Amino acid sequence: MARILIVEDDDHIRAALRLMFEGQGFVVDEARTGEIGMELFSKVNADVAIVDIMLPGMSGFETCRALRDTSDVPIVIVSARDETADVVRGLESGADDYVIKPFAPEELLARVNAHLRRRPDKSTNAFQLGHLQVIPDEGVVRNDDGTELHLTSTEFRLLTDLASANGKIRSREDLLERVWGYDYFGDSRLVDVHIRRLRLKIEPDPAEPQFLVTVRGAGYKLVI
Amino acid sequence: MRRRSLRLRLMVTFGLGAFVLSSLFASLTYLGVRHVLVNDQQQTDRRQSFVNAALIRSTLFSSPTELPSLLNSIEKATASNVLVQTHHQWLSKSTGAATSDVSQAIIHRVLSGDTVEQTVNSNGEIIFVVGVSIPSVETQFYEVFQLSSLEHTLRILLLVLGAGALLTSLIGIGGGLWVTRRAVAPLERVSSAAALIAQGELTTRLEVGEADREVQQLTESFNAMVSQLVERLQRDARFASDVSHELRSPLTTLATTASVLVQHRDELSSIGQESLDLLVADLSIFQSLVEDLLEMARSDASATSSTVETVAVVELLNQSVRSASQRHGLPEPPIVVINAHECFIAVDRRRFERVITNLVDNAHRYANGPVAVRVEHFDGHVTINVDDAGAGVALEERDQVFERFFRGRASNDRGSFRGTGLGLSLVRDHVQGFGGTIHVLDSPEGGARFQIVIPAIEPDDQ
Numbered sequence: 001m002a003r004i005l006i007v008e009d010d011d012h013i014r015a016a017l018r019l020m021f022e023g024q025g026f027v028v029d030e031a032r033t034g035e036i037g038m039e040l041f042s043k044v045n046a047d048v049a050i051v052d053i054m055l056p057g058m059s060g061f062e063t064c065r066a067l068r069d070t071s072d073v074p075i076v077i078v079s080a081r082d083e084t085a086d087v088v089r090g091l092e093s094g095a096d097d098y099v100i101k102p103f104a105p106e107e108l109l110a111r112v113n114a115h116l117r118r119r120p121d122k123s124t125n126a127f128q129l130g131h132l133q134v135i136p137d138e139g140v141v142r143n144d145d146g147t148e149l150h151l152t153s154t155e156f157r158l159l160t161d162l163a164s165a166n167g168k169i170r171s172r173e174d175l176l177e178r179v180w181g182y183d184y185f186g187d188s189r190l191v192d193v194h195i196r197r198l199r200l201k202i203e204p205d206p207a208e209p210q211f212l213v214t215v216r217g218a219g220y221k222l223v224i
Numbered sequence: 225m226r227r228r229s230l231r232l233r234l235m236v237t238f239g240l241g242a243f244v245l246s247s248l249f250a251s252l253t254y255l256g257v258r259h260v261l262v263n264d265q266q267q268t269d270r271r272q273s274f275v276n277a278a279l280i281r282s283t284l285f286s287s288p289t290e291l292p293s294l295l296n297s298i299e300k301a302t303a304s305n306v307l308v309q310t311h312h313q314w315l316s317k318s319t320g321a322a323t324s325d326v327s328q329a330i331i332h333r334v335l336s337g338d339t340v341e342q343t344v345n346s347n348g349e350i351i352f353v354v355g356v357s358i359p360s361v362e363t364q365f366y367e368v369f370q371l372s373s374l375e376h377t378l379r380i381l382l383l384v385l386g387a388g389a390l391l392t393s394l395i396g397i398g399g400g401l402w403v404t405r406r407a408v409a410p411l412e413r414v415s416s417a418a419a420l421i422a423q424g425e426l427t428t429r430l431e432v433g434e435a436d437r438e439v440q441q442l443t444e445s446f447n448a449m450v451s452q453l454v455e456r457l458q459r460d461a462r463f464a465s466d467v468s469h470e471l472r473s474p475l476t477t478l479a480t481t482a483s484v485l486v487q488h489r490d491e492l493s494s495i496g497q498e499s500l501d502l503l504v505a506d507l508s509i510f511q512s513l514v515e516d517l518l519e520m521a522r523s524d525a526s527a528t529s530s531t532v533e534t535v536a537v538v539e540l541l542n543q544s545v546r547s548a549s550q551r552h553g554l555p556e557p558p559i560v561v562i563n564a565h566e567c568f569i570a571v572d573r574r575r576f577e578r579v580i581t582n583l584v585d586n587a588h589r590y591a592n593g594p595v596a597v598r599v600e601h602f603d604g605h606v607t608i609n610v611d612d613a614g615a616g617v618a619l620e621e622r623d624q625v626f627e628r629f630f631r632g633r634a635s636n637d638r639g640s641f642r643g644t645g646l647g648l649s650l651v652r653d654h655v656q657g658f659g660g661t662i663h664v665l666d667s668p669e670g671g672a673r674f675q676i677v678i679p680a681i682e683p684d685d686q
Contacts, residue, residue, distance in 0.1 A: 010473050016480035023487045080472045084531035102475040102511050105483035149633065173543050175628065188543060188573060217536025 002116050003027045005046035007037035009055050020105055031082050034058030038066050048115055053079040061093040068094030072153045091105035091193035096154045114181035124160045136160045151196055155198045162222035171219035231408055235400040242396020250385035258378050263375055266352055272302055273354040273367045284361040307366040325368045330355050334364045376520040410439040414446055426454045441629050464521035471514045482507055516646035537567050537606050544580035545597055557594040564601035569678050575654045582647040589643055595669050601680055608676040611667035622664040626652040
């Protein structure tokens with residue numbers, strides 16, 4: 001049984017979400033502020049978290065960052081703000097996904113389920129990226145001095161999926177489908193922001209990427 | 225065009241005015257001076273002639289033999305030709321030529337005892353003839369003065385005045401130019417500022433600097449007007465956006481609880497089920513309506529909320545068409561690409577997807593879906609055609625379809641697939657925001673073709 005943490009200050013929306021997820025067999029933990037959410041999360045370790053942005057006190061962005069600091073739990077931001085700037089900021093604070101209110105409930109449900117289904121792809125062989133060793137079996141990226149680099153599960157899947165393409169280009173659409181598990185409601189901003197975040201972690205010079213290369217008009221490819 | 229004609233008109237008016245005035249002044253001056261000079265000269269000549277006549281009379285009385293030398297000295301002193309007729313005999317130094325200057329009429333009148341003077345134009349030269357009768361010695365005396373030196377003076381005067389008139393006209397044109405520039409420059413500034421504002425540069429204001437009072441007033445009232453307009457625009461946009469925004473939360477709750485109810489539909493009575501179906505259907509329309517209104521409020525507010533990126537048109541189109549079709553579980557139309565594989569446009573991705581989604585939805589609503597999406601790159605522009613095989617759009621409705629809340633005679637416009645009436649209007653707003661145009665034409669399949677034309681751009685290096 002999957003456990004979901006809902007951080008949302010609007011009582012009605014929170015209650016409705018609880019009803020919906022409980023109806024789908026989830027165990028729901030509710031929090032009306034980021035602070036309460038963090039406290040709950042440290043106790044119950046949810047499998048997925050839904051976070052609103054406009055929260056009293058600690059904002060949704062801060063909550064995402066705090067959650068991300070302690071866990072790889074998939075985070076879905078649910079917000080009434082749909083400007084690209086907000087979406088990018090949300091994803092950069094560590095969220096894996098961004099859903100805009102008012103959303104179709106089935107869509108939110110489908111996305112949450114997609115995140116729960118995702119498991120690290122262990123079929124790809126270990127490979128070397130410059131001085132980094134990527135080991136899908138163990139789900140780790142190791143520096144040549146033995147220290148481990150921390151990637152979120154979405155970032156890890158993105159990296160291994162691009163590796164499994166064997167140098168071929170993956171379109172944003174392909175990546176949404178393969179990494180996020182979305183058939184149709186993909187937002188290509190999801191891909192772009194995650195690629196950018198991944199570059200910051202693995203590229204020696206993120207402004208001049210040598211591994212994660214943008215192919216204009218087509219998508220991305222990994223140069224090993 | 226109108227501005228140039230005002231400038232030209234003012235310049236010509238000033239130039240002509242200066243020309244007419246200076247010509248009039250020059251002519252009057254010339255005529256006046258000429259009159260005074262000629263009069264003076266003639267008076268002097270006349271007086272001299274009388275003195276000379278008196279001299280001749282006394283010489284003829286006392287010593288007639290000295291007459292030729294007297295005449296000689298007179299001619300020398302006065303630079304005139306002198307003719308004397310004594311007892312019908314001509315006595316003159318230069319009789320032949322000079323007598324022809326004196327007309328028979330004058331000779332006749334002088335013979336009859338009159339004193340005659342006349343200005344004669346002889347072979348282009350003005351001469352002044354004075355005839356004096358000296359009856360006591362039966363002598364007639366004629367003196368012929370050349371006015372050529374006076375003519376010379378007058379010609380120079382005419383030349384100077386003409387040049388003056390011309391110069392004045394030129395100065396007039398120059399003044400006209402200056403005045404126009406001064407008068408038109410603020411107008412030009414206002415007009416270019418207004419054009420910028422119309423393009424959406426709402427922060428444009430006229431510069432308040434050192435200027436004439438009238439210009440200063442114009443500047444201030446223009447700026448005040450723009451500020452008020454902008455404030456009002458922003459207030460309206462904010463209101464629309466606030467309203468839609470406030471609707472989002474309850475709508476989210478409604479949609480979510482409705483979906484929970486749908487999960488438990490089987491537990492409801494048939495009346496309950498029917499009511500729930502109605503509720504869910506209208507809820508989704510309500511949701512689309514709020515989304516569209518919000519989108520519209522945002523595109524009204526300003527262009528700042530858009531994030532323009534350089535994107536490959538084919539990739540984005542593929543993605544948009546795919547998600548638009550699959551959202552409703554409908555088949556994807558083929559995308560026909562002509563020469564546009566390496567073609568880029570500068571758009572906000574989300575808005576572009578919205579445009580394509582709305583056009584595809586529209587085709588589904590009115591014509592069983594698009595038969596093809598055709599994209600072509602030609603001459604710096606990308607043309608995207610969303611073609612269907614439906615009934616097409618009547619000529620008189622081709623502009624109206626883009627009006628807010630306009631609805632055509634829909635074949636499919638019912639139930640949860642009902643449109644908000646804002647879709648195409650949003651499409652047009654967004655396309656115009658991309659610097660493009662949209663038109664309805666006939667598709668090759670006999671239905672409607674929604675044609676978007678957007679400028680293609682050179683991709684920046686990344």
